[in-house]
Amino acid sequence: MQKISFALKKKGKKIGVVPTMGYLHEGHLSLIRIAQKYSDIVILTLFINPTQFAAHEDLNRYPQDIPGDLKKCKKAGVDYVFSPKISKMYPKNFETYVETTQISLPLCGGSRPGHFRGVTTIVSKLFLITQPTVAVLGKKDFQQLAVIKRMGADLNFPIRIIGAPIVRDKDGLALSSRNVYLTLEERKNAVGISSALFWIRNQIKSGETRIAILMSHLKNKLFSCGLRLDYAECLHSENLTPLTHYQKGKTLFAVACFVGKTRLIDNIVV
Numbered sequence: 001m002q003k004i005s006f007a008l009k010k011k012g013k014k015i016g017v018v019p020t021m022g023y024l025h026e027g028h029l030s031l032i033r034i035a036q037k038y039s040d041i042v043i044l045t046l047f048i049n050p051t052q053f054a055a056h057e058d059l060n061r062y063p064q065d066i067p068g069d070l071k072k073c074k075k076a077g078v079d080y081v082f083s084p085k086i087s088k089m090y091p092k093n094f095e096t097y098v099e100t101t102q103i104s105l106p107l108c109g110g111s112r113p114g115h116f117r118g119v120t121t122i123v124s125k126l127f128l129i130t131q132p133t134v135a136v137l138g139k140k141d142f143q144q145l146a147v148i149k150r151m152g153a154d155l156n157f158p159i160r161i162i163g164a165p166i167v168r169d170k171d172g173l174a175l176s177s178r179n180v181y182l183t184l185e186e187r188k189n190a191v192g193i194s195s196a197l198f199w200i201r202n203q204i205k206s207g208e209t210r211i212a213i214l215m216s217h218l219k220n221k222l223f224s225c226g227l228r229l230d231y232a233e234c235l236h237s238e239n240l241t242p243l244t245h246y247q248k249g250k251t252l253f254a255v256a257c258f259v260g261k262t263r264l265i266d267n268i269v270v
């Protein structure tokens with residue numbers, strides 16, 4: 001893949017990369033369309049990265065459909081799919097990791113220790129292999145995007161990292177490969193996450209900007225939908241530090257909930 005990328009760059013082609021773990025949905029397809037706007041060649045990476053999963057997490061049952069993904073990529077006009085084996089990415093003597101130290105501490109970093117170390121390590125490797133000019137990642141994983149942007153700036157990756165809007169089902173549930181785990185009952189409850197976040201946005205529009213009050217309402221709404229809270233936090237959207245006062249356009253409400261055994265995340269910036 002790296003040889004192909006170097007050859008493409010030599011020909012003056014701009015490469016856009018869309019890093020994914022596969023089981024593609026409309027959210028991923030929107031990332032592909034953005035990458036196509038900003039580049040000549042789009043590479044989609046498809047790799048379920050073991051180093052970003054803790055031992056008790058869903059690595060072994062993470063949904064997979066490589067033939068289906070390849071069809072979707074072909075239809076979407078993706079030029080290359082890079083889907084390496086685990087042993088190629090992490091050979092036996094592998095010992096180098098990339099880590100951000102601050103921005104990865106709150107939210108998912110708090111409840112999934114080591115997760116972002118795995119993400120930044122694999123994304124660095126994918127960037128070095130695919131040699132992109134632009135990389136497109138979804139804003140549903142808001143902290144992941146912030147962590148990768150931080151890493152890109154700190155390590156001087158010559159790559160423009162673009163955040164793509166969250167794609168939602170008609171009822172508001174953010175698209176995620178993990179939605180496939182949900183039973184019918186859980187799917188009904190899961191919509192409570194986005195409804196609660198949209199409710200917060202409306203409250204702010206109607207003039208309620210006290211963060212403590214908003215957060216207490218947000219948590220109550222999530223509980224009342226039968227969701228088990230992992231976290232619900234209000235942070236500054238640029239540096240992910242806690243916010244005590246509303247800041248127009250920069251106030252992030254981020255939520256992670258368990259719906260049955262499935263952990264889902266969502267967020268809004270108001």
Ligand code: PAF
Pocket residue numbers: 019020021022047049052119122123141144
């Ligand atoms: O968001 C994902 O699918 C993964 O975390 C990523 C960025 C592909 C790294 O494995």
